[in-house]
Amino acid sequence: MDFGFTDEQTMLGESLARTLERGGDAAALSELGAGLALMTEEAGGFGGSGPDILMVFRTLGRAAAVTPLLDSVVLGAGILSAAGEADLAEAAASGEARIAVALEEPGQRYDGKVSTRAEGERLSGEKSLVPGAEDATHLIVRATDGLWLVEAGAEGLGLRGYALMDGGRAAEVTLMDTPARRIGDAALLDRPLAAAILAVCADALGAMEKAVQLTTDYLKTRKQFGRPIGSFQALQHRMADLLTEVEQARSAVWNLAGNLDTADRDRHVAATKSLLGRVALYVAEETIQLHGGIGMTEEYELAPLARRLLAADARFGDSDHHLERFIAASAA
Numbered sequence: 015m016d017f018g019f020t021d022e023q024t025m026l027g028e029s030l031a032r033t034l035e036r037g038g039d040a041a042a043l044s045e046l047g048a049g050l051a052l053m054t055e056e057a058g059g060f061g062g063s064g065p066d067i068l069m070v071f072r073t074l075g076r077a078a079a080v081t082p083l084l085d086s087v088v089l090g091a092g093i094l095s096a097a098g099e100a101d102l103a104e105a106a107a108s109g110e111a112r113i114a115v116a117l118e119e120p121g122q123r124y125d126g127k128v129s130t131r132a133e134g135e136r137l138s139g140e141k142s143l144v145p146g147a148e149d150a151t152h153l154i155v156r157a158t159d160g161l162w163l164v165e166a167g168a169e170g171l172g173l174r175g176y177a178l179m180d181g182g183r184a185a186e187v188t189l190m191d192t193p194a195r196r197i198g199d200a201a202l203l204d205r206p207l208a209a210a211i212l213a214v215c216a217d218a219l220g221a222m223e224k225a226v227q228l229t230t231d232y233l234k235t236r237k238q239f240g241r242p243i244g245s246f247q248a249l250q251h252r253m254a255d256l257l258t259e260v261e262q263a264r265s266a267v268w269n270l271a272g273n274l275d276t277a278d279r280d281r282h283v284a285a286t287k288s289l290l291g292r293v294a295l296y297v298a299e300e301t302i303q304l305h306g307g308i309g310m311t312e313e314y315e316l317a318p319l320a321r322r323l324l325a326a327d328a329r330f331g332d333s334d335h336h337l338e339r340f341i342a343a344s345a346a
Contacts, residue, residue, distance in 0.1 A: 017268045023061075023069045026051055030070065034077040044109030049087045052209075057095035058104040064212060064271030071213040072267075075220025078318040080181040084213050085145045086113045092206030093154055093161065097197040102152065114150035116141035116187050117203075124331040130157040130189065132196070136170075137162055137189040147185035148175045155187075155194065161202055162194040169193060180325040181318060205275075208283050211330050212274060215267045215290040218326035222260050222294065225301045225319045229253070232305055249304065256300050263293040284340035290326065291333030298323040 019027070026047070033042050043049070051066050053059025067088065074081060086106050090113025094103035105111035119129060120142045130139025137157055147153060153164040153171075164171060170192035175185040233244030233253065243249055270286040273279055298320040302309035309316055327333055 019065055019069055023065055027069045027073045030073045034079050040081050041109060043081060049083060049107040049109055052087050053091060053107045058100060059107055064274035067209055067212050068216045068267060068271045071216035072220035075217035076224040078322055082112055082146050084210060085115055088213050089115045089206050089210040090154060092209055093202050096202045099197060111151045112146060112149055114144050114147040114153045116144045116153055116155045118142045124335045128156055128158050130155060132157050132159055132162060135194060136191045137194045138191055139189050141187040143184050144187050145182055145184045147173055147187055148183060156200060160199045161197050163197050164192055164194045180322045208274060208279055211283050211287050212270050214326055214329050215270065215286055218290050218294045218323055219263055219267050221319045221322045222263060222297045225297055225316060226256060226260055228316050229301045229304050252304060256297065259293045259296055263290055266290065281340060281343040284336040284343055287331060288333045288336035288340055294323040294326045
């Protein structure tokens with residue numbers, strides 16, 4: 015497996031990084047083609063491979079950027095493309111439409127149980143923790159008999175928004191006899207959800223790399239007893255352990271990127287998400303401790319990265335959940 019980016023992917027990553035450094039928003043990223051880079055040519059994009067997703071989201075993670083690319087494009091447009099909704103998928107990839115995907119329900123813990131029901135062409139039920147729902151033009155809702163498309167502002171659609179710890183926003187969604195259109199079976203989720211998990215892992219990898227860079231710079235400049243604290247052997251050992259864990263995470267993410275479209279995809283997804291969740295928590299805790307008091311300062315650059323890493327473990331199933339999935343897949 016080639017653990018490297020093409021020239022085109024590298025150029026896109028560098029352009030994204032420069033745009034984010036200048037404070038570029040979601041519209042600016044869309045103009046660069048970030049959304050289209052996450053879609054296959056068949057779906058109207060010019061990328062969509064594992065390494066494409068890895069490059070884009072690793073760059074976003076390093077910048078701690080909050081964008082709709084994961085939920086609206088990788089997951090939402092991916093589902094729409096698989097369902098044959100090409101026009102809306104392309105609109106989402108170009109930023110003209112925003113898609114929120116409502117999968118989870120209150121009281122769930124990654125078990126996938128669904129109680130939202132359809133009667134005729136109307137949905138009734140509740141959905142929990144739906145990122146981007148407040149700004150969405152359309153919602154994809156998982157019901158007992160498959161996936162349904164709901165337009166924003168539809169009758170009986172209720173939203174209660176709130177902030178997330180990674181800087182984004184989500185909402186609790188209620189559907190009371192809400193008009194909807196069925197777009198397909200739940201099997202349409204398989205590849206888009208795997209791609210979304212890769213995106214979360216790549217984002218966490220970028221955040222980890224940036225957190226380690228900040229920590230290294232701090233240890234080189236913070237002085238005690240007349241010399242940089244990075245010269246103390248105990249701290250050098252801790253940094254060595256930290257770098258080893260991040261290198262393992264990097265290899266796991268690349269491995270998943272290379273196996274995103276193989277028959278053994280589910281096992282690689284579970285293995286990578288389990289490892290990334292554990293390492294993300296470790297890096298968040300260790301980099302804060304190595305910084306000391308400044309690591310707990312809200313204004314310092316490390317704070318949003320640490321929150322992002324904590325959130326990454328819980329998104330789409332935590333480390334323990336995916337460890338169980340990996341064991342089951344390996345035993346099959």
